Amino acid sequence: MSYTRAILIVWTLCIPIAARCQTSGASNTTITLPSIALIDVEPKGNITMSFLPPTDAGNPISPPQADMSKWLNYTSAVASGGNSRSISASINQAVPGVDLMILTETATSGGGNLGVPVGQVLLGTTPVVIVSGIRGAYTGNGKNNGHRLRFNLSTNNYSDLGNISNTNIIISFTIIE
Amino acid sequence: MNYSAIGISSYLKPLLLLVLLLLGTRANGQRTITVVGSSWNVNPEPITEAGLNYIGTYESASDQLLLTARVPLLLTSGRVSVRYEPFPTWNNALNLSVRRTGNGTTTCLLCTINGGTAYQPITTTDTELFNIQAVLALAAFNNIPIQLRLNGVSVTLPTGNYQSRVIFTIGPN
Structure with a gap:
């Protein structure tokens, strides 16, 4: 066997080995x-909200006690940026002589970038923002999770x-970008 | 030129061939690893109830990936490590882990495979997953089942597509 032939054999044997020498995979x-x-x-x-009658003549009716x-729950996922x-x-309709207000409290449950409540606002037929700045967040589900909503009735014109x-009033909540 | 001309006896020829072959294979880094298996597409459950987050932790099939690792007798051992790299976009809050759920198959009775049976985090730096010891033979473990786990999935992460590349590497211990 010639030296050249020997080298050729070795080289030939090494080629497939080299080809299989994969040290990583993904x-x-x-x-x-x-x-x-x-x-x-x-x-x-x-929710049934009833004004309370006065107990003494001359006093006004009292707001519900x-x-x-309710609790506002939400889940939000948004893109970066x-x-x-x-x-x-x-609300779907205004009630003459009555103001319906909503007080939105800070959420104490959930996680992420929860929204910031604006406090108490007067509800009307034109939507009004009650929570802003929501990004990727979740409040948790059910009562005692999310933003507590407190509803308040007051009179604005006694003669009405x-x-x-x-009167049945529908309150609609909408999440928008 | 031939061997007889330089005085090398014929019984040395096989030995010379063997030495050259071993040197050649050593130079080529003969520990090998192959990864077989489809990409793992994680599908979080749809959120249908306001206020909820994703479950957050997901596991692949226990044999999502099948590794075949070979360690020649002369090298005696091999270390299989793992890392990930964004491919191209990943989020650091998404935590990948990996474990070995079996030994695979081998014809080498005395060879051993050790470690990696508990989930361990995958980072961007190579970390040992398991090692192989070759005893009196080529240590070839075929179809070693690998399971992946992903946690940290949340609606708090920016929406979009995330993909990473999990890389297994075999090298010396």
Whole structure:
């Protein structure tokens, strides 16, 4: 066997070995996180708000004293650099002589960039922002999670009160960018 | 020129060939590893109730990836390490972990494979997952099952597509 032939054999044997000499390998992991905007008011059910009659002649009617709280729950996922979201509230009809106000408290549950409540606002048929600056966040689900909503009734024109009876009002909450 | 001309006896020829072959293979870094398996596409559950977050932790199939690692007898051991790199976009809040869920198969009775059976975080720096010891034979462990875990998935992360590349490397201990 010639020296050249020997080298050729060795070289030939090494070629496939070299080709298989892979010292690393890889695999990909992917995940897609979609945009999310969900809102809910808990617990479910209507609120009945009744003015209380005065006990002494000459005194005005009193606003409802019962706890009328609801909790505003939401989940929001936004893109990096995308607009923040806000939540607005409105009513389907105004009641003559009566103001319906909503007080939104700071959320104490959940995580992420939760929104900032604007405090107490007067509800009307035009939506008004009650929480702003929501980005990627979740409040938790159900009563005692999220922003507590307190509803308050007051009179704004006593002379209009005699013309109304029980009225159903729908309060709508909307989350927008 | 031939061997007889330089006085090398014929019984030395196989030995010379063997030495040259071993030198050649050593120069080529003969520990090898191959990764087989599809990409892991994590699909978080849809959120249908306001206020909720994702569960946040997801596991792949227990044999999402199959590694084949070979350590020649002469090198006696091999260290399989793992790291990840964004490919091209990843978020540091997304935490990948990896574990070995089995030994795979081997024909080497005395060879051993150790470590990596508990989840360990994958970072951007190579970290040992498991090691292989070759005893009196080529240590070839085939189809070593690998499971991945992802946690940190949350609506608080920016929306979008994230992809990383998990890289397994074999080298000396």
